[in-house]
Amino acid sequence: MELDELSFDLYRPQPLLIVISGTSGIGKDAVLQGLRERNCGLHFVVTATSRLPRPNEVDGRDYFFFSREEFARRIENGEFIEYAMVYDDYKGAPRWQVDDALKSGKDVVIKVDVQGAETFRKLYPEAVLIFLIPSNIDEWFGRLKARNTESPENLKVRIDTAIEEVKKIDLFDYVVVNAENCLDKAVNDILSIINVEHHKVHHRKLI
Numbered sequence: 744m745e746l747d748e749l750s751f752d753l754y755r756p757q758p759l760l761i762v763i764s765g766t767s768g769i770g771k772d773a774v775l776q777g778l779r780e781r782n783c784g785l786h787f788v789v790t791a792t793s794r795l796p797r798p799n800e801v802d803g804r805d806y807f808f809f810s811r812e813e814f815a816r817r818i819e820n821g822e823f824i825e826y827a828m829v830y831d832d833y834k835g836a837p838r839w840q841v842d843d844a845l846k847s848g849k850d851v852v853i854k855v856d857v858q859g860a861e862t863f864r865k866l867y868p869e870a871v872l873i874f875l876i877p878s879n880i881d882e883w884f885g886r887l888k889a890r891n892t893e894s895p896e897n898l899k900v901r902i903d904t905a906i907e908e909v910k911k912i913d914l915f916d917y918v919v920v921n922a923e924n925c926l927d928k929a930v931n932d933i934l935s936i937i938n939v940e941h942h943k944v945h946h947r948k949l950i
Contacts (some may be wrong), residue, residue, distance in 0.1 A: 756941035759850045760841065760867050761785075763933070765875030766905035770921045770929075771854045772805075776873060778852060778931035786844035789837040791823070794832040794915035807837065824854070825862035830897065834859070850937060857908040864914055869947035871940055875934060876917040878922035 765771055775787060791807040793814045802808045809817065814833045818826060826835030836853060844851045855863065863870050912918065917936050921929040940947065 746769065747927045757946040758845050758848050759937060759940055759947060760845065760861050760863070760870040761850060761852045762860055762872045763852065763854050763869050763870065763875065764857055764915070766857070766908050767901045769875045769877060769928070771875060772813060773926055774921055774933065775854055776927055777926050778933065781930065783934065786849040788836060788840040788844070788851060791835045791837055792852065797907065809829065811815050816889055824866060825859050827856070829856055829858070832899065856913055861911070861914060871917070871936065871947065872915040873917045873919055873936065874912055875919055875921045875929070878920055882923050
């Protein structure tokens with residue numbers, strides 16, 4: 744083999760689409776914030792919702808907050824990779840946020856519910872799907888109650904939904920424990936997963 748026939752370009756890391764999911768109240772937002780603070784050059788997709796902002800949430804940073812009418816119009820225009828009605832409000836992943844970042848060569852991180860993760864598995868089969876779990880069920884339930892954002896009826900819906908979501912864990916590639924007061928470990932575990940994926944000989948090819 745001649746020297747000029749060697750092509751190490753084949754083994755350069757390809758951009759990854761990292762899908763982080765889990766049941767309601769598992770701490771997905773906290774994990775994403777922990778990843779942001781590491782300044783690792785990841786692109787974080789801002790998802791959209793039709794619900795009203797919670798205290799301290801900022802439009803365009805935490806979510807794109809659209810009215811239901813605006814959300815429906817964007818659905819008609821095909822602007823979402825996936826969308827769903829979740830707990831009486833729309834949630835969706837803007838297509839441009841994902842595709843533009845992947846084309847730029849950046850690893851892309853997106854937070855979705857389990858229903859959304861199913862859609863991403865179908866549309867982006869090479870995506871890396873990570874499921875967050877608590878260290879135990881009592882810890883998770885305590886977090887959910889501590890948010891004080893749910894009525895008793897909505898809390899029951901979230902619990903019933905979580906029971907069904909956990910049954911779909913085989914959909915995912917990795918499980919990461921996000922234990923109380925151990926956020927750094929969960930963040931480190933996710934960064935380790937990304938590092939391992941980039942060192943595989945057979946890369947996940949999304950574009």
